[in-house]
Amino acid sequence: MARASLVQSVSDRLLDDIISGELPQGAPLPREIDLAERLGVNRLTLREALKTLQAQGVVQPVPGTRGRVLPMEDWTGIEPLLRAATSTEGKAQASVQLVQLRRMIETGACELAAPLRTDDDLERLEACLEEMRAASADDDVHTFVTADIAFHDVVLRASGNPFLRVLLEPLGRFLYERRYETSAVPQVQVNAIREHAAILEALRSGEAAASRAAMESHMQQTADDLQQYVLRPRA
Template sequence: MEASRGWTKIVEQHRTKHLRVVDELGRRIVKGLLAPDRPLPVEDTLAADLGVSRGALREAVKVLAAKGMLRTRPRTGTHVLPRSHWDHLDRDLLQWQQTCEPWQLLRDTGELRRAVEPEAARLAAGRAGPGHIRAMFEALEAMETAAARPGLGEFVEADMAFHRALLDASGNRLLGSLGRALEVALEHSFAVSSQKPGAVEASLPSHRALAEAVQGCRPSDAAAAILAIIESAEEEIARAPGLPGVNGAANGAGNSLP
């Protein structure tokens, strides 16, 4: 038993160090500190800079290569790939973007929601079964309960459950998987759009209208309801305080939020 515990501790320590290297290197790439199409510093230099062994660095490089962020070739070394190669649905990459490029992630999420959720709502209004309807109304009830409590954590969690239930109710398995892949981005967006006092309570009627439209098999009403939810979230995000890059973007400095 003691030997087993010791082995578990060693594995956990190794995994923690490995993830730390992946995280640090991934953040540097997203921040642009390691430029695309340029080789990484030589292995010994980069390993020393990160405070890890060359073996740990090589393992991290393999992970980031699988995410489309790095490419290693004989004689030319390891290069950062252009962003067009990156797996932007990868959970780690979404988390790094949330920290390093919050406004960009919010903009991309809003545009994707506009492209996907209205059609998902239309499909759900024609395909949702009793279990899907129940899941949506249970999530809505959890949102209403959480809205009466301090803090945003429970409300955001319930809001995410509501939108996952909507995508599942569409009957399209790819849409359901997309929603789960985007949980980091959606959580980020919901948390920012719910900051302003009164925003949580104001969002509840439109969510109820959406659930009732799906339940009543009214595709056009369902699509209109989700579009109203998205537009309201965009307005709240544009006014959100304290998020680096968001207010400047919303005011016309650089890229703008939708």
């Protein structure tokens, strides 16, 4: 295995141990020699892997001692946070947090887009909505979710603020997986089509407040559907 790949592999294994709690957050790391032996690598490789985690705010070096694992709320890298979010332990909480993040970003984006959207934007939104309707009728969840994501991408682009898309772009795969999970439920598709149609009409009116309110309604419906159909334990 190439050295860079080996270092990344060791870094990922350490991160998995931290996420699972085998290396507890807030606790000191094991001795370097013990960690290296446990992972089956030399100490130089281990140090490089730890530097990767240090750069992501997962591990903090402590002069004269072994260093420690930082609490997840102090992590600064998107990659370890996404790895934690896709773990069995963190998936439910991350799904809720993702909707919260989308609510903050996308309601504002929709408000900004209202006076700026073009006729071409409206046509694209209409096309995405029609594709969602057709996919729902065909029970094609993949196409439904793809069209859903494309609809929101048009809104983000129409906002005129490129930073908004950049903020959500690293979450693309996780966004798709969570939407696929909820959109597999037929009633969620019905709700989503209704809410997207309301957003389109609000943007067509050009009224910023109405557009923000329409996206807010959609985000609330998304949160409610997540709780009712995915996170709530089934009897």
